[in-house]
Amino acid sequence: MLRLENPSSFTLPRSMPFTRRLQDHDSDSDDESTASLPPFSPPPSTRGSRTSYDVSMRSASPTPSVWSMTSSIRAQAFKQEYGRELNNYSEVYRLPADDEELDRLNKQHDMFVELMGKYPPCLPEIMRDDVPGETKACLDLGCGSGAWIMGLAREFPQSLAVAVDLVPMQSLTMPDNCRSEVDDINLGLEHFYGDFNVVHARLISSGIKNYVNLIDQMSRVLRPAGLIHVMEFDFHVWDHMPDGNHRRCDLSTSQIAEPWVGRWMVYASLAVRNAGGHPDAATHLHRWIASHPLLENVVYHDYWIPVSPHPIFNDFQKHVGAQMRDDILSFLKSGRPLLLGSGVPEHIVDELQGNAERELRSAARPQYIRVQSVYARKKTT
Known part of the structure; x- marks a missing residue:
């Protein structure tokens, strides 16, 4: 588990060549990408379905979840596909949820902390225990391994x-003040409205059918002056x-040729879209959040x-590049059920x-993955 740093230290490491910061008057001008039709026949789309999730299984806020990892619960929560263990509730999110994937996500979390810091600079103040009678609360959507929220x-x-x-x-070391709830957030967050000071989501676009609606839902779970923080990548590789x-x-699926990592990402993007996810969400995060009527003080990186x-x-770039290489190598394996x-x-x-x-x-190409991060505060009036 990641060792926490001094909570007063939230400056970015020596990674400024990696990052750009915009205030809320700027906008991201990237166009939503299109790609040629894939040279294969995907199964019928599930994007219009409500998923196989049973709504009655939710834990209504603020009642704690009653889930425990018994063998019967595991059998109900997971299914085996193409040699990996996937969730058994959503037909949209098609990446594994097994131990191998959780290990990848833990290492990815450590890399992000080293590169970006743990939190937006305003989070410690927001979460400080300084309001009599109010318990500060944080919601992590699509928590994965749980490294961030724990x-x-x-x-x-x-x-x-x-x-x-x-x-x-599935952590055996979950803090007493942290609880796990099983839910498909595509079904809405009405049961959480007004309950949280911070709401966080990271790299969940492949499982989200309507990301604009999700941002609206996230804004409504916040208390006044609360913090929304969202981070996604765009399923593309960028040439240096x-x-x-x-x-x-920009590649298509009309041929099987190098550059290979970029080509694989195109296939993954189309597979996510076929399943009903939103692989291009990262490109529009800043615009969506900056234009939301309940949010202000928008910051983009x-x-x-x-x-x-x-x-x-x-x-430093080589150091981070070695970590990202290992993450993508694992992601290639995780993506097999998706493709x-x-x-x-x-x-x-x-x-x-x-x-x-x-x-x-072989580190054959100088390329990047672009991760886009946006945070904002909920208006007080």
Whole structure:
């Protein structure tokens, strides 16, 4: 588990070449991407379905979840597909929820903390136990391994931390002030309205059918002056450009050829869209949040994370690039159920994955993953 730093230290590390900061008068001008139709026949889309989730299984706020990881609960919560363990409730989110994936997410969390810091600078003040009669509360949507929310629960032990995901959080060291709830957030967050000082979501766009509606729901769970913090990536690889205006690697599925990591991402993006997710959400996060009538003081960052330790990068970039390389190598394995379930033939998945692994391990291309982060405060009036 990540060792927490001094809560008064929230400055970015020596990573400023990776990041850009915009205030709420700026906007992201990227257009939503389009790609050619895939050379395969995906199964019927599930994007119009309500998923197989039983709404009655929710834990109504503020009643704690009654989930425990018994064998019967595990059998109900998980299903086996293509050699991996996936959630059994949503047909939209198609990435695994097994131990191998949780290990990837824990390591990814550590990388993000090193690169970006733990929280937006205003979070410690918001979560401080300084309002008589009010318990500060934080909601983490799509909590994954729980590393982020459990870290916050330990740092603010007088607060309430609620972790929501499609499967029960499986940590044996969950703090007493943190609880896990099983829910499909596509069904709405009305049962949480007005309950939280902070709401957080990170890299969940592949499982979200309507991201604009999710942002509206998140704004409504907040108390006045509460903090919304959302972070996503755009399912693209970006080619390094010396002037810093990195070029998106726009590819199609009409051919199977290099660059391989970028090609694999195109297939993953289309598979997410086929399942009903929103792979382009990152491109529009800033505009959606800046235009929301309940939110203000919007701050935007983008982070250019090297996909490998290419020789042209400086030492810190190489260090982060090695971490991101390992994360993507694991992500290629995690993405097999996503691609195979979308109808991509197994021999194509094998070719894409094998070549992408070789490209990453050889650090053949100076490329980036772009992660976009937006935080804002809820208006008080």
